[in-house]
Amino acid sequence: MGIEEKLPNGILLTTVEKLVNWTRKSSFWPATFGLACCAIEMMATGAARYDLARFGMEVFRASPRQADLMIVAGRVSQKMAPVLRQIYDQMPDPKWVLSMGVCASSGGMFNNYAIVQGVDHIVPVDMYLPGCPPRPEMLIDAILRLHDKIMDEPLGDKRRKVLEAREPAVVPAGSMPSSFRHNKELRAAWEKAAAQGREEQLRIEKWMETQARRNS
Amino acid sequence: MGQFIGTLKGFGVTFSHMFKKVVTEEYPEKRVPLAPRYHGRHILNRHPDGLEKCIGCELCAWACPADAIYVEGADNTDEERYSPGERYASTYQINYARCIFCGLCIEACPTRSLTMSNEYELARDSRQDLIFTKEQLLAPLLSGMEQPPHAMYLGDSEKDYYLSGPTNPGSSAGAEKNPAHRIADRDGKVAQ
Numbered sequence: 001m002g003i004e005e006k007l008p009n010g011i012l013l014t015t016v017e018k019l020v021n022w023t024r025k026s027s028f029w030p031a032t033f034g035l036a037c038c039a040i041e042m043m044a045t046g047a048a049r050y051d052l053a054r055f056g057m058e059v060f061r062a063s064p065r066q067a068d069l070m071i072v073a074g075r076v077s078q079k080m081a082p083v084l085r086q087i088y089d090q091m092p093d094p095k096w097v098l099s100m101g102v103c104a105s106s107g108g109m110f111n112n113y114a115i116v117q118g119v120d121h122i123v124p125v126d127m128y129l130p131g132c133p134p135r136p137e138m139l140i141d142a143i144l145r146l147h148d149k150i151m152d153e154p155l156g157d158k159r160r161k162v163l164e165a166r167e168p169a170v171v172p173a174g175s176m177p178s179s180f181r182h183n184k185e186l187r188a189a190w191e192k193a194a195a196q197g198r199e200e201q202l203r204i205e206k207w208m209e210t211q212a213r214r215n216s
Numbered sequence: 217m218g219q220f221i222g223t224l225k226g227f228g229v230t231f232s233h234m235f236k237k238v239v240t241e242e243y244p245e246k247r248v249p250l251a252p253r254y255h256g257r258h259i260l261n262r263h264p265d266g267l268e269k270c271i272g273c274e275l276c277a278w279a280c281p282a283d284a285i286y287v288e289g290a291d292n293t294d295e296e297r298y299s300p301g302e303r304y305a306s307t308y309q310i311n312y313a314r315c316i317f318c319g320l321c322i323e324a325c326p327t328r329s330l331t332m333s334n335e336y337e338l339a340r341d342s343r344q345d346l347i348f349t350k351e352q353l354l355a356p357l358l359s360g361m362e363q364p365p366h367a368m369y370l371g372d373s374e375k376d377y378y379l380s381g382p383t384n385p386g387s388s389a390g391a392e393k394n395p396a397h398r399i400a401d402r403d404g405k406v407a408q
Contacts, residue, residue: 051240102282106313106343109282118313118343128346129339132316137243142339144244149341175345177337182244200348201356204259207333210249 017155024068024094025150028143031067032060033087036074038101038133045136055143064090069146070123071139075103076116088123096126096150098142101133108132127174141178148181149174170194177203250334255317257335258310260353261328263377265369266361268298268354269329272305276321276330284314285321296365300374308350313343327378 034042046052046060061067064087076084088097099119102108105128107117119125126149129142152173154160171194180186186206193202241248250256261269272289290306298304322330340346357363370376 049240050243054240102312102314102316105346106311108314109316111283120343127339127341128313128343130312130315130346131336131338132318135336137241137247138336138339140243141337145339145341174341178244179247179337198356200352201354203257203335204333205356207335211252211334214249214252 017159020155021151021153025147027056028069029059029061029067030057030069030071031064032062033070034073035076035080038073041133041136042071042073042100042139045139050136050140065092067091069096069098071098071100072104072119073100075110076119077114078116081116081122085122096146097123098127098129098146099125100129100139102130105130144178145174254334255319256333257338258353259331259333259355260308261331262355262361264360266357267300267364268304269327270305270308271299271301271327272303273326275324275326279320279324281318281320282314282316284311297367298364300368300377308353309347310353311347312338313346
């Protein structure tokens with residue numbers, strides 16, 4: 001597109017790429033797009049107790065032109081679909097979409113003619129968050145996974161090809177739960193388990209440990 | 217001058233908070249334990265010898281209001297045995313893009329095979345990854361457990377497994393084992 005296409009693929013570019021991605025993820029403003037009950041949890045996440053300001057995201061922008069992230073919180077009816085697409089189109093690039101809750105992700109329990117069966121029929125979705133509604137920690141987890149993915153994004157098409165040529169990582173960006181990623185020991189344990197393909201079992205083992213501590 | 221000191225005082229209050237304990241949730245670093253009966257990710261439990269508790273009856277799939285569960289049953293044979301009794305689930309999938317965590321499936325389960333954990337970090341970047349397969353849902357093998365298929369080690373028939381049911385909670389004894397949350401029955405006795 002611009003100068004980054006012509007530059008050689010050296011340390012300079014990777015460092016610039018990291019810097020650009022870091023600035024993008026550190027001031028990641030969401031657009032207010034609450035459609036149903038999930039919006040209540042989204043408001044709770046933005047409010048004082050869960051304090052989304054820690055991640056530079058406290059300002060929910062009412063204007064899509066100032067937003068980077070669209071959190072589709074709630075069920076999307078057929079009538080709302082064109083509105084949703086228009087708001088997405090009005091957001092400036094680069095932009096991301098987080099589909100919050102099962103209704104936005106797949107239609108959830110509303111498998112009927114009135115509800116769009118997954119918001120990815122209308123806009124490209126970067127992170128799906130299940131839950132009905134997801135608790136604020138789950139939303140923060142999804143956002144942090146999205147941060148992880150943004151930090152891994154290539155700058156320009158040339159760099160994208162280089163990154164795609166690499167063999168896939170054992171733990172792809174955005175696949176590790178945030179509480180594991182932000183703890184050194186748990187992170188190492190997760191990476192080891194992912195190499196063996198038993199990360200879900202590890203999770204249950206950790207939960208059983210906390211349960212045993214609680215019962216004793 | 218007085219105005220200036222007033223300003224300083226105000227900023228002093230703000231500044232002093234840098235050294236105080238925070239009152240907000242510090243989620244990714246510290247995870248606050250949830251209520252013991254919080255409806256999180258499911259677990260498919262095992263008997264103490266490693267055989268699966270699931271008998272492939274599909275009652276969970278019938279109970280599910282969101283049609284999130286898909287089960288395919290198959291017959292156990294003496295050579296290839298996954299669960300005590302006649303049937304086992306050859307395919308078991310839960311679609312977390314549909315599941316609303318209502319818990320009707322674990323109420324419907326006749327063998328307490330399906331229970332829920334408190335795990336909630338489930339976000340993924342593709343819908344395909346949100347469909348959890350049997351391998352992902354099965355409980356980890358604890359000591360004394362062996363990966364099925366294998367013979368019934370705890371008795372000659374499935375009755376031996378089910379008779380010891382209440383004292384045989386399997387690998388993921390969750391909330392029901394927490395002394396603070398045990399529910400007494402009509403005679404005031406608390407289940408062990």
